[in-house]
Amino acid sequence: MTALSDILHLLVTANLWQATLAAAVLLLLPALGGVVSERSGVVNIAMEGMMLTGAFFAVVADLALHNPWLATGVAMLAGALMASVHAIVSIRFRADQIVSGIAINIFAAGLTVFLINRIYGLQDVGHVTQSELLPDIKVPALDQLPFIGQVVFQQNVIVYVALVLLVLTHVVLFQTRLGLRIRAVGEHPMAADTAGINVYLIRYGAVITSGLLSGLSGAFLAIGVANTFVPNMTDGRGYIALAAMIFGKWTPFGAFIACLIFALGEAIYANNSIIHISQYLLSMLPYLITLIVLAGLVGRSIPPAADGLPYVPGSE
Amino acid sequence: MSEAPLAVEMRGIVKRFPGVLANDHVDFSVRTGEIHALVGENGAGKSTLMNILYGLLHPDSGEIVIDGKTVHMAGPREAISLGIGMVHQHFMLIPVFSVGENIMLGREPVTGPDFFDRRRARAAIEDLTKRYGLALDPDARMGDLPVGLQQRAEIVKVLYRGASILILDEPTGVLTPQESKELFSVLRDLVKVGKTIIFISHKLKEVLEISDRITVMRRGKVVGHLITKDTNEEEIATLMVGREVLLRVDKKPAKPGGVAMKVEDLTASSDRGVPALKGVSFELRYAEILGIAGVEGNGQSELMEVLAGIRRATGGRVLLADRDITTMDANTERDAGVAFIPEDRRGTGLVLAFSIAENSILGRERTAKFSWNEFVLKLVAIRDWARRLVKDFDIRTPSIDVAARNLSGGNQQKVIVAREMGGNPKVLLAAQPTRGVDIGAIEFIHRQIVKERDEGAAVLLVSAELDEVRSLSDRIAVMYEGRIVSIESPDTPEERLGLLMTGGGTRAGAA
Numbered sequence: 074m075t076a077l078s079d080i081l082h083l084l085v086t087a088n089l090w091q092a093t094l095a096a097a098v099l100l101l102l103p104a105l106g107g108v109v110s111e112r113s114g115v116v117n118i119a120m121e122g123m124m125l126t127g128a129f130f131a132v133v134a135d136l137a138l139h140n141p142w143l144a145t146g147v148a149m150l151a152g153a154l155m156a157s158v159h160a161i162v163s164i165r166f167r168a169d170q171i172v173s174g175i176a177i178n179i180f181a182a183g184l185t186v187f188l189i190n191r192i193y194g195l196q197d198v199g200h201v202t203q204s205e206l207l208p209d210i211k212v213p214a215l216d217q218l219p220f221i222g223q224v225v226f227q228q229n230v231i232v233y234v235a236l237v238l239l240v241l242t243h244v245v246l247f248q249t250r251l252g253l254r255i256r257a258v259g260e261h262p263m264a265a266d267t268a269g270i271n272v273y274l275i276r277y278g279a280v281i282t283s284g285l286l287s288g289l290s291g292a293f294l295a296i297g298v299a300n301t302f303v304p305n306m307t308d309g310r311g312y313i314a315l316a317a318m319i320f321g322k323w324t325p326f327g328a329f330i331a332c333l334i335f336a337l338g339e340a341i342y343a344n345n346s347i348i349h350i351s352q353y354l355l356s357m358l359p360y361l362i363t364l365i366v367l368a369g370l371v372g373r374s375i376p377p378a379a380d381g382l383p384y385v386p387g388s389e
Numbered sequence: 390m391s392e393a394p395l396a397v398e399m400r401g402i403v404k405r406f407p408g409v410l411a412n413d414h415v416d417f418s419v420r421t422g423e424i425h426a427l428v429g430e431n432g433a434g435k436s437t438l439m440n441i442l443y444g445l446l447h448p449d450s451g452e453i454v455i456d457g458k459t460v461h462m463a464g465p466r467e468a469i470s471l472g473i474g475m476v477h478q479h480f481m482l483i484p485v486f487s488v489g490e491n492i493m494l495g496r497e498p499v500t501g502p503d504f505f506d507r508r509r510a511r512a513a514i515e516d517l518t519k520r521y522g523l524a525l526d527p528d529a530r531m532g533d534l535p536v537g538l539q540q541r542a543e544i545v546k547v548l549y550r551g552a553s554i555l556i557l558d559e560p561t562g563v564l565t566p567q568e569s570k571e572l573f574s575v576l577r578d579l580v581k582v583g584k585t586i587i588f589i590s591h592k593l594k595e596v597l598e599i600s601d602r603i604t605v606m607r608r609g610k611v612v613g614h615l616i617t618k619d620t621n622e623e624e625i626a627t628l629m630v631g632r633e634v635l636l637r638v639d640k641k642p643a644k645p646g647g648v649a650m651k652v653e654d655l656t657a658s659s660d661r662g663v664p665a666l667k668g669v670s671f672e673l674r675y676a677e678i679l680g681i682a683g684v685e686g687n688g689q690s691e692l693m694e695v696l697a698g699i700r701r702a703t704g705g706r707v708l709l710a711d712r713d714i715t716t717m718d719a720n721t722e723r724d725a726g727v728a729f730i731p732e733d734r735r736g737t738g739l740v741l742a743f744s745i746a747e748n749s750i751l752g753r754e755r756t757a758k759f760s761w762n763e764f765v766l767k768l769v770a771i772r773d774w775a776r777r778l779v780k781d782f783d784i785r786t787p788s789i790d791v792a793a794r795n796l797s798g799g800n801q802q803k804v805i806v807a808r809e810m811g812g813n814p815k816v817l818l819a820a821q822p823t824r825g826v827d828i829g830a831i832e833f834i835h836r837q838i839v840k841e842r843d844e845g846a847a848v849l850l851v852s853a854e855l856d857e858v859r860s861l862s863d864r865i866a867v868m869y870e871g872r873i874v875s876i877e878s879p880d881t882p883e884e885r886l887g888l889l890m891t892g893g894g895t896r897a898g899a900a
Contacts, residue, residue, distance in 0.1 A: 249503040257483055257494050264481035267445070268495030268546075269466040378485075386445060 079350075080341065087223040089340050094224060095298065096343075097329070097336035098235040102290035103314035104321070104328040105242045106283030111323060112246060113279035114259035116381040118174035119159045120287045121311025122181030127152040127291025129185040132302040133192065136199055141207045145292040152288020153281050155181060160280035164273055167383035178311070186304050198302045207231055207297035231293040238286070243325040255279055259377035262384040272384050287311065309360070316363040323376060335359050393420040394457070396554050396585040397442065397473075402451035404437055408787060411437040412448070413609040419554070421456075424576060424586045426596040426617070429606035430629055430827035432797040435589050436478070438606070439556050443475045444468040455554075469495075474552025476543045478559040478589075484532030489514055491531050492546045517545055521582075523575065537568035544575065555579065556587045561595055562825075573599050591629070591827055593622045607631055630829040640839045643863035646675030648710075649847035650696070650816050655705035657695045665691040667871035668705070673816065678838065678848040680862025680879070682855055684890050688871040689851045690732060693820045696849070697729035698722040699737075709816065723752055728814035730805055732821040732851070734798075738805040741794040745786060746775035748793050749808050774811075782807035783833060799830035806834055810841055817841055817848045823857065835861060855886060 083089050103120035110117035127148035135144035159177055163170040189198055210233065212226040246252040257265040258275045266272050290310075295302050313335050320334075321327025338358035397419040404412040411434045419425040429435050440446040442453065444462035453460055455471045462468055468475075482491050489510045498509035514527045523541050531539065540560060547555055557576075561569045576586055576599060590596050596603060597617060605613040605628040613628040626634040650673040659665035665688045673679050683689050694700035696707060698719040707715045709725055717725070731737035739748050750771055755763040759771055775789040784803045786796060793801055806822065819838060823831040838861060842848050852858050858865060865877045867889040875889050 245503075248505060250497045250499050250505050251503055253486075253490060253494065253497060253505050257486070260483045260485060261481065264483055264491075265494065267443070267465050267475065267477070267481045269464075269469055270495050378483075 083341065083344055087220050089337075089344060090220075090224040091227065092340040092343060093333060093336045095228060095232060095336075096339045097332040098229075098232045099290055099294055099298070099310055100314045100317055100332040100335055101235050101239060101329055102293070103283070103287040103311050104317045104332055105238060105325055106286035107315055107318040108321075108323055108325055108328055109242065109246070109255070109279045109286075110283040111318065111380050112259045112377055113255045113276045114262060114377060114379040114382065114384070115160070115163055115276050115280050116170040116174065117156075117159065117280065117283050118171060118312070118315055119155065119177040120283065120314050121307055121309065122174075122178035123152040123155045123284050123287035124291040124294070124311045125178075125181045125185055125305070125307045126155050127288030128295035128306055129188065129291070129302050130288075131292035131295045132198055132201060133188075135201050135205055135296050139205050141201075141205055141296055144296060145207065145289065148292035148295075149285045149288035152286075152291060153284035156281050156284020156287070157277070159284075160277050163383065164276050164280070167385070170381050170383075182305055185302070189302070189304070201296050201300045203300075205296075206300055207293065229293065229297045231289070231297055234289075235293075239325050239329055246325065256377070258384075259379055262379050262382075263386075266384070266386060272386075276384075290314075313359060313363055319376075335362055338362055393422055395419065395454070396421040396456060397587070398454040399438070399442060400452050400454070402438060402441060402453075403449045404434075404441060404446060405449055410609050412441070412451075415451070415606070415609070415611050417604055417611065419585055419587055420602075421585050422580060422583060423601040424580055424588055424599055426588045426590060426600035426603045427606065428590055428593070428596055428603060428625060428629060430591060430829055431799055432608075433606040433629070434609040435606055436558060439475065439558060439587070439589060442468070443473060443556060469550050469552070472551060472553040473556065474547030474550055474554070475556040476540065476547060476558065476560060478562060480539055480543055482531050482539055482542065484530070486531055487527065488525055488529050488531055488534070488542050489527035491542060492527070492549050494546075496550060513549065514545065517548055521545075521548060521575070522578065537564055537571065540564070540568075540572065541575070553583070554585045554587070556589070558589045559591075560588070561590065561592060569595070593625050593828075596625065597622065605629055626828055629827075630832075634828055634832055636828075636832075638835050638839065638860040640861075641843070643677045643842065645677040645863070646845065648672050649675045650849075651706075651708040652696070653706045653708070655692070655695060655707065656703045657691050657700055658703055659691055664703075665871055666695065666702075666705075669868075669871070669873055670705075671866055671873055671876070673847045673849055675815075675847050676842055676845050677863045678842050678850055678861055680850045680852070680858035680865045681868050681873075682852075682858045682865050682886055682890055683868035685853050687868045687890075689868055690820065691871075692868070693729070693732070693818050693849075693851055697727065697731070697818055720752065720755075726815035728809035728812060728817045730809050730817070730819045730822050732824065734801055734805055734824075739793045739801060742792055744790045744792055745779065745784065745796070745804055746772055746789040748804050749775040749778050749789075749811075751808065753808075753812065778804075778807035778811050781811075782837070799826040802826050802834065803830060806837060810837055813844070814841075814846055817846050819848060820851045821853060822850070824853070855883060855890075859883070859886070 103124055107117050107120055130151040131144045131148035134147035135141055138144060155177055159173050162168045162173045208230055209228065210230050216222045216226040246255065254265065254270050255275055257270065258272050262272045294306065317328045317331035317335060320331035342355040342358060395418050399415060399417040402412045402415040415438055417438060427435050437446060441448050444464045444467050453462060460471060492514055493510045498506040500506040511527045518525050523545055525542055525545060531542065560572060564572060580586060588600055600617045603615040603617055603625065604611060605625060607629060622636060626636060653670050655666055655669045656664065657666040669692060681689055691700060695702050698717050702715050706713060714722055714725060735741060750759050754760055754766065760766050772789060779786065779789055782803050784800050784807065786800060793804060823834050838848060850858065850861055859879055862879050865879055865881065866873045867875045867877060867886060869890060869892050877886065
């Protein structure tokens with residue numbers, strides 16, 4: 074019973090929710106990318122690899138250029154580059170998109186370790202100095218609000234960016250011509266093609282967007298939350314983002330809610346010093362929730378009809 | 390009519406696919422303001438030609454002239470801008486989108502930076518539907534509409550893009566007779582306002598009813614240009630198939646033998662668990678064809694499945710000669726001499742990824758003919774068998790190693806028919822044996838079914854086509870709501886059968 078009351082105590086602290094939101098954003102960015110990519114009909118499980126690549130290049134660029142903004146840009150480009158590999162393989166060459174995604178994830182893990190050795194030899198990657206990290210920003214006045222102030226308005230700059238991107242993705246997908254076309258391509262590419270829409274262009278754009286967003290998340294992780302790169306530092310977040318996307322029924326806000334749930338588990342684990350549950354059990358929490366979601370126990374969600382199917386003009 | 394200028398002229402179109410010459414120097418022209426039918430069997434190259442006209446496929450050679458100008462079709466965009474619209478056989482509609490979104494897709498009205506303007510979309514659709522008398526609710530979800538209205542949405546979609554030349558690929562294939570009538574009146578109205586219509590079909594009655602001129606294709610070539618009012622079904626069918634075709638089944642009177650199968654008070658449930666058979670009884674005799682007439686969904690499918698051993702009966706008995714086979718599975722039944730042509734050839738009848746040879750022994754792979762000790766396949770024997778079936782049943786294929794997936798619908802069906810009839814069954818259960826199959830193959834399958842009967846087999850036939858049931862059967866059982874309501878002779882007038890099929894008959898059934 075003490076464990077339960079410990080958790081209840083924890084749940085009313087602003088610290089916990091502040092950490093939850095930050096952790097959720099790490100998942101939200103690749104999840105949004107996944108939503109865009111899969112809405113266009115390209116299954117994307119390569120967020121993990123794109124994020125890891127982004128994290129690595131963020132640190133490399135920041136150490137070299139001493140500018141977190143430029144470093145973030147480099148990270149996004151790196152993510153986009155990985156994404157375009159996935160795009161070419163699965164759109165142009167019509168390869169199995171799951172296999173391509175797994176290949177990219179494994180490739181990214183190997184590439185980053187290889188590059189560490191090439192660039193830094195046997196030493197550490199090195200640490201980014203405090204002044205060259207992505208800054209935390211307190212929103213004047215609003216940050217003084219009780220509870221909400223600390224949770225929402227004392228966050229890293231990327232958190233605000235991500236929340237804007239969340240709304241933007243939703244509006245683009247469901248209110249604009251572009252969004253209508255992305256969804257049409259993901260539901261029935263031949264219908265879109267016969268209506269004069271360039272299926273390939275839309276799909277390339279959507280997959281590369283997912284790379285940009287995953288790269289951004291990697292930058293946030295490496296030079297926002299942490300200050301260095303360690304091998305495999307994304308720690309499965311790309312996969313959890315994938316689960317969040319499915320849990321959220323391929324919608325931006327649905328994915329966001331799923332990210333918050335997963336992030337809450339992670340934040341509780343991070344605060345385990347003040348509650349008395351085995352930390353090993355707690356560390357399983359986000360993954361356990363992921364499994365439950367993927368098994369379809371929390372409402373069945375229906376993917377876009379043409380998700381994962383390469384488009385061959387003139388055939389359905 | 391003859392002075393009308395040409396809306397479309399395609400000259401010397403050649404299109405080659407791996408192993409097939411789909412279009413072989415095709416010349417095709419359509420006059421402005423006419424309904425032009427393009428007919429031919431499946432695989433004759435009609436759809437290929439139209440996909441080329443619509444820019445979805447690119448010809449290897451040949452030229453396309455639209456309204457007097459030679460054009461290059463890089464893609465559907467060019468075709469649309471030249472006023473060509475296509476209603477595909479399989480609708481190009483997105484079920485989860487609204488009717489309005491579907492119609493607007495690709496030419497969406499936009500407000501502000503890039504916002505989809507629903508208000509203007511709705512106004513544009515209302516304007517179109519009013520102008521052409523094609524009522525549609527723009528806010529309805531496409532997937533919720535009946536097929537007839539979905540097709541109407543496709544036509545409005547094409548008109549919205551400013552099409553003056555409409556291509557309709559097998560538009561009536563999915564429609565009920567009533568919906569087809571409505572479609573025809575829509576097409577006539579469209580021609581009145583100056584549209585040109587290309588109507589692809591292999592249903593000859595319709596072609597004669599709706600078209601002004603007809604172009605006939607066979608195996609990639611144009612084999613005839615006809616003027617509708619000067620031709621008839623037989624002439625078109627002969628051109629399509631390349632030889633004279635019997636549109637009527639030629640058969641001698643049946644000489645029924647003893648009872649082959651006896652069904653007593655059979656009951657069964659549908660997939661949804663609702664009673665589908667509510668006490669079906671009949672006797673099927675050797676050397677006769679018993680046809681089951683009925684509107685689809687009145688228990689015919691379930692009856693065939695129970696008899697074939699792939700659905701469990703909830704009550705009643707099925708006797709094969711004197712042996713109770715009610716609870717037997719498909720394998721045991723097959724061994725007992727019951728053959729089954731299922732209605733869903735792609736899902737149940739064939740393994741699409743398997744070759745013709747492999748498909749030709751499905752379910753018979755354990756027999757001594759095709760394996761040693763039910764374990765090691767006798768590959769040579771299997772290949773010989775498959776070659777014989779291909780020859781005897783006129784399956785058109787380059788080899789027996791071709792995957793079933795790559796055969797035309799008619800040839801897929803022939804593979805099943807060949808497999809099921811090749812084993813000289815005592816009882817043949819044929820469910821929709823010619824659905825989606827073209828004339829030449831229909832004629833062939835009909836002859837094979839009659840031949841089975843003449844060789845002494847008992848044939849139970851289910852078909853949604855009343856014409857087919859009437860022309861093939863020696864007796865007709867009418868099914869309605871899970872019961873056989875009457876057994877009639879094959880010369881019973883269509884009106885009476887129609888009445889019985891909808892629950893209208895009064896006379897008690899008598900064999």
